[in-house]
Amino acid sequence: MRILPCGDRAVLLDCADAAEARRWHAALREHGATLGATTVLLRGRPADLRSLVGATEPADLTDVVGREVEVPVVYDGPDLDAVARHCGLEPDEVVRRHVASRWTVAFAGFAPGFAYLSGGDPRLEVPRLERPRPRVEAGSVGLAGRFSGVYPRPSPGGWRLIGRTDAPLWDLARDDPALLHPGDLVRFVEVAR
Amino acid sequence: MSLRVLEPGALSLVQDLGRPGLGDLGVGPSGAFDRRALREANHLVGNPEGAAIVEALGGGLALVATAAHVVAVTGAAGPLTVDGTPVNSGRVLALRRGQVLRLGVPELGLRWTVAVGGGITVPPVLGSRSTDTLAALGPAPLSSGAELRVGVPADGVSLEAYPAALASGEVTVRVVLGPRDDWFTPAAVADLLSSPWRVDPVSDRIGVRLDGPALERARDGELESEPVLRGSIQVTTSGRPVVLGPDHPVTGGYPVIGVVVDPDTDLLAQVRPGDVVRFRRHRA
Numbered sequence: 001m002r003i004l005p006c007g008d009r010a011v012l013l014d015c016a017d018a019a020e021a022r023r024w025h026a027a028l029r030e031h032g033a034t035l036g037a038t039t040v041l042l043r044g045r046p047a048d049l050r051s052l053v054g055a056t057e058p059a060d061l062t063d064v065v066g067r068e069v070e071v072p073v074v075y076d077g078p079d080l081d082a083v084a085r086h087c088g089l090e091p092d093e094v095v096r097r098h099v100a101s102r103w104t105v106a107f108a109g110f111a112p113g114f115a116y117l118s119g120g121d122p123r124l125e126v127p128r129l130e131r132p133r134p135r136v137e138a139g140s141v142g143l144a145g146r147f148s149g150v151y152p153r154p155s156p157g158g159w160r161l162i163g164r165t166d167a168p169l170w171d172l173a174r175d176d177p178a179l180l181h182p183g184d185l186v187r188f189v190e191v192a193r
Numbered sequence: 194m195s196l197r198v199l200e201p202g203a204l205s206l207v208q209d210l211g212r213p214g215l216g217d218l219g220v221g222p223s224g225a226f227d228r229r230a231l232r233e234a235n236h237l238v239g240n241p242e243g244a245a246i247v248e249a250l251g252g253g254l255a256l257v258a259t260a261a262h263v264v265a266v267t268g269a270a271g272p273l274t275v276d277g278t279p280v281n282s283g284r285v286l287a288l289r290r291g292q293v294l295r296l297g298v299p300e301l302g303l304r305w306t307v308a309v310g311g312g313i314t315v316p317p318v319l320g321s322r323s324t325d326t327l328a329a330l331g332p333a334p335l336s337s338g339a340e341l342r343v344g345v346p347a348d349g350v351s352l353e354a355y356p357a358a359l360a361s362g363e364v365t366v367r368v369v370l371g372p373r374d375d376w377f378t379p380a381a382v383a384d385l386l387s388s389p390w391r392v393d394p395v396s397d398r399i400g401v402r403l404d405g406p407a408l409e410r411a412r413d414g415e416l417e418s419e420p421v422l423r424g425s426i427q428v429t430t431s432g433r434p435v436v437l438g439p440d441h442p443v444t445g446g447y448p449v450i451g452v453v454v455d456p457d458t459d460l461l462a463q464v465r466p467g468d469v470v471r472f473r474r475h476r477a
Contacts, residue, residue: 004372007452008477010422012372034216034420036444041420046477108219109418109444112328172318178218
């Protein structure tokens with residue numbers, strides 16, 4: 001792990017991989033750490049933060065067990081066939097691998113309630129759309145890079161859409177508006193349209 | 194006890210000091226772009242420094258007082274009137290019931306800040322009254338007829354004045370290089386620090402886009418998405434920098450060549466299309 005400069009009010013912990021980032025994030029969560037794919041942002045005076053990090057051990061994640069969340073999906077997304085062609089698979093096989101994968105919430109970002117899910121089948125890695133869609137409906141389930149994710153609300157977006165869910169990803173009426181948090185385990189379940 | 198919107202202007206938003214610390218929910222900090230102006234205006238009308246204000250882009254906002262209120266307008270500089278009579282920005286103003294405060298087109302800067310004694314008390318969302326234009330959180334942009342409820346004023350106003358401290362046409366902000374300056378050639382880093390960067394009209398609270406020489410990468414490939422903050426200078430695939438504003442996304446996939454020091458990010462609230470931004474190296 002390297003500590004990189006990030007202005008006068010933060011530092012960025014640049015970790016070897018996602019697992020190391022999650023250990024640092026878990027250890028520093030109470031200090032308002034924000035998790036990225038392989039990085040952790042800490043806000044505060046850089047000199048103080050360097051001392052804090054020097055005095056901190058990354059957490060042992062065996063103690064930190066995320067919740068398990070099931071997300072029902074109708075696999076009829078507009079990009080399902082294109083994803084299958086790109087991956088050299090039949091559409092059914094894309095669905096089977098998406099359902100069989102052990103997804104973990106790696107980090108949040110892009111929009112309130114949007115979770116980057118990692119741990120998918122490596123065959124499902126696809127590039128983003130060349131031209132993002134101006135509008136993607138809430139509940140759309142997508143793939144981009146090695147991540148999967150669900151759009152919590154309508155927004156522009158460049159992920160390749162393979163299905164849709166009515167799981168409530170983001171609801172301000174709940175005490176905890178986000179359905180998914182870093183470390184949670186997500187299983188997609190195929191349901192009939 | 195309210196201010197009613199007669200005319201909303203180009204884009205007028207309720208803002209406070211934002212909702213920090215929710216990055217793991219995918220929620221960014223948002224909040225006033227020109228926080229200095231927010232603090233000054235709140236100070237003048239006797240509010241706590243983080244009370245909610247109106248941030249008005251450009252001119253055209255007109256508010257009518259439904260009761261006696263004290264207000265203060267800071268940030269940009271330009272013509273202001275109460276019932277058609279010119280008044281000064283940067284100092285406390287008294288509005289009687291029925292009087293109309295009207296903001297003209299700024300002569301300097303871009304965003305006006307309007308504070309009212311007692312603060313604007315629209316219901317908070319996730320602990321803040323700020324409108325996050327990217328995340329669509331918080332109160333809707335002001336529209337004609339909207340009623341801005343006002344809280345109970347604290348005792349006393351300030352008789353100080355805050356003249357707008359704005360440069361015309363050019364600002365210099367301090368920047369700490371990194372975290373990803375090593376993704377760029379030394380020539381690109383030198384270009385960043387020596388070029389006049391022209392403000393692109395497609396700038397908003399999410400980011401101030403700048404035009405100038407393309408900044409050349411020293412390495413290819415995609416950066417894994419990483420957390421960014423207000424003031425981060427992302428360099429897009431076109432090689433042009435975007436300085437992130439208060440409504441920036443929580444994470445971004447473009448390498449950040451440098452980060453504008455926090456107090457200087459307020460200056461970027463006031464740059465106009467065509468203005469020049471210069472970056473001066475700062476060692477944190």
